[in-house]
Amino acid sequence: MKNQKRVKTDLTKISKDIQLPNEEVRKIVMKNYSQKLMSEADNLDADINHLENIFSNETNYLAMKLVPLLERKILYLSYIENARLNDICRRLKLQKKEVITLRNKAITHFKNNLATLNKITLIKKKGGNS
Numbered sequence: 001m002k003n004q005k006r007v008k009t010d011l012t013k014i015s016k017d018i019q020l021p022n023e024e025v026r027k028i029v030m031k032n033y034s035q036k037l038m039s040e041a042d043n044l045d046a047d048i049n050h051l052e053n054i055f056s057n058e059t060n061y062l063a064m065k066l067v068p069l070l071e072r073k074i075l076y077l078s079y080i081e082n083a084r085l086n087d088i089c090r091r092l093k094l095q096k097k098e099v100i101t102l103r104n105k106a107i108t109h110f111k112n113n114l115a116t117l118n119k120i121t122l123i124k125k126k127g128g129n130s
Contacts (some may be wrong), residue, residue, distance in 0.1 A: 022107050028060060029079050051076040059121065063113035071106030076097055 007100040016043045032054045035037075051063035064072065073092065083091070088099050 002127050022068050022111070025107050025110060026079065029054065029075070030034055032056060032060065036091045049081065054080070059114065059117045063110055067106050067109045071102050071109060074103045075106050075110075078103060 049069065052061050055061040055064060061073075067075070070092070074088060077088045077091065085096055085099060089096055092099070094102075116126070
């Protein structure tokens with residue numbers, strides 16, 4: 001019980017510090033991350049190379065899986081580890097401008113992937129009902 005309270009407090013602090021250009025993506029990532037922490041804290045397999053593992057929804061999982069690895073790493077460091085821009089630059093050996101650009105591309109890729117996958121799902125449902 002103490003761990004759950006500590007995790008909730010930590011997530012509250014993290015989400016206050018996160019400044020994501022797109023609030024919806026931040027909400028999706030944080031919602032799925034917190035759900036995984038509460039239900040499967042011991043089995044959480046999300047690391048810098050596997051950010052997609054925080055998603056229990058198959059569509060969100062696939063949308064994130066399709067984002068290029070370097071972009072996923074930047075999202076992971078930014079929003080899961082709550083690393084500062086300078087720390088991300090040092091770890092990935094990139095310039096600040098590159099990190100900012102890649103983070104924005106990652107968000108765009110995730111949103112586009114999600115929209116495409118949702119359209120495919122809708123088309124499959126319509127095709128199955130005909």
